[in-house]
Amino acid sequence: xxxxxxxxxxxxxxxxxxxxxxxxxxxxxxxxxxxxxxxxxxxxxxxxxxxxxxxxxxxxxxxxxxxxxxxxxxxxxxxxxxxxxxxxxxxxxxxxxxxxxxxxxxxxxxxxxxxxxxxxxxxxxxxxxxxxxxxxxxxxxxxxxxxxxxxxxxxxxxxxxxxxxxxxxxxxxxxxxxxxxxxxxxxxxxxxxxxxxxxxxxxxxxxxxxxxxxxxxxxxxxxxxxxxxxxxxxxxxxxxxxxxxxxxxxxxxxxx
Numbered sequence: 001x002x003x004x005x006x007x008x009x010x011x012x013x014x015x016x017x018x019x020x021x022x023x024x025x026x027x028x029x030x031x032x033x034x035x036x037x038x039x040x041x042x043x044x045x046x047x048x049x050x051x052x053x054x055x056x057x058x059x060x061x062x063x064x065x066x067x068x069x070x071x072x073x074x075x076x077x078x079x080x081x082x083x084x085x086x087x088x089x090x091x092x093x094x095x096x097x098x099x100x101x102x103x104x105x106x107x108x109x110x111x112x113x114x115x116x117x118x119x120x121x122x123x124x125x126x127x128x129x130x131x132x133x134x135x136x137x138x139x140x141x142x143x144x145x146x147x148x149x150x151x152x153x154x155x156x157x158x159x160x161x162x163x164x165x166x167x168x169x170x171x172x173x174x175x176x177x178x179x180x181x182x183x184x185x186x187x188x189x190x191x192x193x194x195x196x197x198x199x200x201x202x203x204x205x206x207x208x209x210x211x212x213x214x215x216x217x218x219x220x221x222x223x224x225x226x227x228x229x230x231x232x233x234x235x236x237x238x239x240x241x242x243x244x245x246x247x248x249x250x251x252x253x254x255x256x
Contacts, residue, residue, distance in 0.1 A: 037153035042162035078253040079104050098254050101243040113237035117230055124222045128203055128215040130180045137195065140183055140203060143174040144192040184213055193217055
């Protein structure tokens with residue numbers, strides 16, 4: 001489900017967790033401009049709902065009995081991006097609490113602090129050879145990760161305006177080739193590596209100029225280690241550019 005989120009950015013829709021009166025009370029004005037597969041305007045998971053607007057993302061945990069939710073607003077007009085929590089009472093917005101805020105003008109500098117991240121991530125890539133896969137008894141499968149629009153559309157249905165993974169369609173979309181050489185028939189993108197029914201990595205197929213195909217992969221344990229190392233670095237970088245709470249009064253969007 002996380003893979004779906006990185007492919008989309010759309011609009012807030014009504015739901016049993018977040019009714020449209022709630023959105024109006026929270027002043028989350030939105031435009032209907034669906035870009036998700038099936039014309040959906042959000043995502044529904046087992047324990048959450050995500051709804052996308054032109055300049056915001058609203059996250060609603062399913063455990064929120066009264067409709068409490070979190071909104072990330074990109075702030076294209078105000079110049080301030082922020083993440084805030086909205087507490088609800090009787091279905092009406094009662095209290096907003098800013099959890100994080102940053103001036104949009106500081107985004108380039110914040111990203112500059114994270115420049116080594118990309119180089120270290122790319123350094124995790126390993127060349128992938130079919131002979132090595134055969135020798136190690138490693139299998140491959142595509143359709144495991146829902147990243148491309150085609151895979152998302154094939155494995156989901158629209159339910160109450162939001163995308164939801166259909167287990168039967170998801171299983172039908174997974175393809176395990178009989179021969180490793182069939183990887184060259186895969187569309188460019190990602191695929192999964194398995195050994196003894198345990199997933200061990202993410203493979204990448206890329207077609208370069210001239211039609212040559214390049215195969216590479218990242219070991220899952222390396223990726224998880226990378227995440228553990230970089231998570232605090234990213235959080236510290238963002239914190240260094242965050243607007244301190246005592247200055248919220250200087251920014252109208254933060255005056256809840």
